[in-house]
Amino acid sequence: MKRERAPNFYRRVYAETKRIPRGKVTTYGTIARVLGSFRASRAVGYALMHTPMDENIPWQRVINARGTISIGGNADRPAVQKRLLVREGVHFDKSGTVDMKKYFWEP
DNA sequence: GGCTTGACGCTTA
DNA sequence: GTAAGCGCCAAGC
Numbered sequence A: 001m002k003r004e005r006a007p008n009f010y011r012r013v014y015a016e017t018k019r020i021p022r023g024k025v026t027t028y029g030t031i032a033r034v035l036g037s038f039r040a041s042r043a044v045g046y047a048l049m050h051t052p053m054d055e056n057i058p059w060q061r062v063i064n065a066r067g068t069i070s071i072g073g074n075a076d077r078p079a080v081q082k083r084l085l086v087r088e089g090v091h092f093d094k095s096g097t098v099d100m101k102k103y104f105w106e107p
Numbered sequence B: 001g002g003c004t005t006g007a008c009g010c011t012t013a
Numbered sequence C: 001g002t003a004a005g006c007g008c009c010a011a012g013c
Helices: A008-019 A028-035 A041-049 A076-088
Strands: none
Touching (some): A008 A028
């Protein structure tokens, strides 16, 4: 998980994620585009998956293009993520979808 | 060094 | 409007 030789790509993803202001959310594609590869959405997701909690990175503000939270495996993580976003002022739809039109943030 | 998997995105049916 | 397939980058085996 924690690699001393953290790839530059990871650091970029973390940096962009930390740039997200409170009450705003972004998508993997946006992060990938900022990094220089719009189609690297998968790599971005993979990087966030390895997001070290030591850095206190708001990975919860990064969601997919649909505005919904994926993961699926542990239902605890998305639950906490949704809770954090709602606590920050992000409104969630009853289906668990975020209104990207209002909360979508891009650099 | 090559193949497969993975928090996705976009296009086509 | 919903469903399925292809493509991208990066890491793991």
